[in-house]
Amino acid sequence: MFTIEHDFDATVVTLVDEGEDGVKHLQEDVTINAFEDCITLEQLDPQTDRVQVITLSMAQVRDLAAALDLPEGVYRLRPVEDQGA
Numbered sequence: 001m002f003t004i005e006h007d008f009d010a011t012v013v014t015l016v017d018e019g020e021d022g023v024k025h026l027q028e029d030v031t032i033n034a035f036e037d038c039i040t041l042e043q044l045d046p047q048t049d050r051v052q053v054i055t056l057s058m059a060q061v062r063d064l065a066a067a068l069d070l071p072e073g074v075y076r077l078r079p080v081e082d083q084g085a
Helices: 058-067
Strands: 002-006 011-015 030-034 038-045 050-057
Touching: 038 058, 050 058
Parallel strands: none
Antiparallel strands: 002 011, 011 030, 030 038, 038 050
């Protein structure tokens, strides 16, 4: 399950781990904040009771999105204008 909220300066997506049948160990919710210049991922660490934050640049987000559909390997995305010839 997930929720989407539009705040003044960000779109906030929260991923809720509902698990599957028989799964007892659920992960803490993940909150994704999409800002104009970066994306942050936040998750509570139950061992320290602190929220851990990871910040991705827009280039890293672009690379991650591309990586989800590619096989193993090392890749570098080229700008669209370089792909014409």
